[in-house]
Amino acid sequence: MENDGKESYKDVDQSEDLSVEYECSSDESDDKSQLVCNKAGERHWKHLKRYNRQREHRTITRVNCRAKIRFIRHYRTGKWKVSVFESEHNHPLCPPKYKHLITANRGLNEADKTQADSLRACGVKTCHIMGYMVSQKGGYDKVGFTSKDLHNHISKTMRSKVKDGDVFAVLAYLLSKADSDPLFLEKFTLKDGRLDNLVWADGASVVDYEYFSDVLAFDTTYKKNVYNKPLVIFSRTNHHGQTTIFGCALLSYERSETFKWALKKFLKIMSRKLSGGVVTDGDRAMREAILEVFPGIPHRLCAWHLHRNVFTVQIFEERWSEIISKYGLAENEWVQGIYNDKMKWATAYLREHFFGRIRTTSQCEGIHSLLKNYVDSKISFLEFMHKFSEVLKHYRNNHLTADFETFYKFPVLTTCLESFEKQAAKLYTRNIFKLVKDEIEAAGALNVTECPNSGDIVEYNTSEYFNQQWQLSYEFIIVP
Structure with missing residues (x-):
């Protein structure tokens, strides 16, 4: 009935240039129906007289237009007929190009x-x-x-x-995850009925930490939720050289106390297994938390990195002195602070420690770059949890694809040291094999300059093909 009435109203109230295209609303009952103009009625005066509003007034859309059409149904025949028809509008009609913007349409x-x-x-x-x-x-x-x-x-x-509140919805979500995932664990604190700090990790992350816990990297992201809580992501690279996420934390503040709480709860979730090394940026609050929670464990700062070809401490010190003298930075407090932390960022001082090839914060930045495609600063906690699960699925699908490439495909052997290359292809994952292959190619380009034999020891003296001055020496013991 309503659609038929609208079509009839349009046919009657149409001119060459103007149209009332669906500019109607309805008030319908069993025996009567009424279509009125979209500008019928008017806003109450008390809403317009308020001057202490925090927001601007909404624009006026109703001008008390009297145009309408009313239908009634005859109680005997059941047929509908027009009882009232007002065709005059007290405002210009809406041109057809705007009809899709009218609220009723x-x-x-x-x-x-x-x-x-x-x-x-x-x-x-x-x-x-x-x-x-x-x-x-x-x-x-x-x-x-x-x-x-x-x-x-x-x-x-x-x-x-989130009918019962965002926080309770998140906690209910975490409890439901724990029911389906026996290894899923979370730790949280509440303050005045609100979620203060939260740390969680699912079963797959716990298993990954058991295998790859020799290095732990963590950093904070931008505040991508409606409560502006910083997100801390615990991660590392796996045997494919890909990013693996161990767990996450939503904290109230970026302070030393909150970082300590997050690290302690994270270790508790991971059965208190300590990492062999920790990688962070140069944040002082993080460093203080690490010194307390991970005492005596090598700590690498990714905020600075001089040059990957600094082989010795002596060369590092010489180059540092050259830079300080060249630019007159001997009295610069910030530069001196960096130098005092050289044991935590300079490659020359970290060569004996393993950090999973993590040299810069690019790994954490890669996580942030992917995360921003899923979340924004307006989403609630519950929606954030769902979106972060999608991020985890993305990374784990990459791991599965890398496993398939390793187990079901064999690379083409191209170096002159075929036996070494073949053994490396069977031993390493595909991504790591590419790095080992570069080393094999470099070794294949060496020239053997001398091969003296003294008893059970064979010594090989080699030089690079394009650099005769670079000498290398290898000794092998002959086993009968």
Whole structure:
């Protein structure tokens, strides 16, 4: 009845240049129905007289227009007929090009809502969802809703998921994860009924830490949640040279006390197994926490890195002195502070310690770069937890793909030392084999200059093909 009435209203109230295209709202009951102009009624005066508003007044859209059409149904025949018809509007009618912007003509149908919710669950941003659906339907005037309508729907959907509060929804989510994952553990603190600090790790992360806990890297990201809580990610590179996430923490502040709490709870989740080395940036609060939680464990700072070819402490000291003298930085307090921390960042002083090839903060920055595709500063805790699970799935799919490349494919042997290359291809994962292959190629380019034999010891003196001055010596013991 409502659609038929709208079509009739359009046919009657249409001119050459102006149209009332769906500029109607309905008030329908069993025996009567009424269509009124979209500008019917007016805003109450008390809302317009408030001067202490924090927000600006909404624009006035209703001008008490009297245009309407009313239908009644005859009680005997059951047929509908027009009882009242007012065709005069007290305002200019809406041109056809604006008709899709009228409130009564807008709205997401069930198919649109389902599609938007599915795309949002996969980490697609709302603005990108809008662009996709506009392209799908052929234009903004054909999509049936505006960007604001889409944002309102997604916000309403998220609010419905956190009826009892965002914090309790997150805790309920973590408990449900623990029910399906026996190794899933979380530690949290509450303050005034609000979530203060949280650390969690799932079963797969606990297993990864058991294998790759010889090095632990952690850093804070930008505050990508509605509460502006910094996210701490504990990670390391695995046997494929890929990033592996061990766990995460949402903290109230970036202070030494909160970092200590996070590290202690993280170790408790990991059965108090200490790492062989810790890698962080130059944050002082992190360094203080590490010194207390990881006493005596090598600590590497990734905030500075001089040059990867600094082989000895002597060369490092010489080059440092040259830089200080050249630029007159002997009295610079910040430069002196960096020099005092040389044992934690200069390659020359860290060669005897293993840090999983982590030299800079690029690994942590890579996590941040991927994370920003899934989350933003407006999402709630619950939505953040879901999005972060998608990030973990992304990394673990990369691990699975790398395993497949290693176990079911064999590389083509191309070096002159085929036996060495073949053994390395069987021993190492595919990504690490590429690094070993570079070493084999470098060894294959050596020239043997002398091969003296003294008893059970064979000595090989070699030089590089393009650098005759670079001499290397190898000794082998002959075993009968």
